[in-house]
Amino acid sequence: MNGPHPLAGYVHMMYALHALSGLMGVTSGATVIGAFVFGLPSIIAILMDYARRDAARDTWLASHFEWQARTFWTALVLGVVIFGSAALLSVLGLVSLASTPLTGGAGAMGAGMAFGG
DSSP states (O other): OOSSOTTHHHHHHHHHHHHHHHHHHHHSSSOHHHHHHHSHHHHHHHHHHHHHHHHHTTSTTHHHHHHHHHHHHHHHHHHHHHHHHHHHHHHHHHHHHHHHHHHGGGTTHHHHHHTTO
């Protein structure tokens, strides 16, 4: 071997930036996924990834560049799905709560009574 690849340190820096974002999510009020996707260190890391991706093509580091980008975009999609699901459930809960004066106890208690509760 001729020594480490010139981009190896660059990849380590990107991993460190992603780890810093994850740590920020664990140690702050933010969610881990939110800090990982929207944290400044991760945004810098993904920009670094796309800036040097072509230089790593056809090397053993190419898989690291691909994995980091894929992890970032997967976390973004999962975050959007989770947030959307939570928003939908919140709206449904508010609609149910708002309809209670109209339906009386039939909304919440009525469902329990139907199942023997």
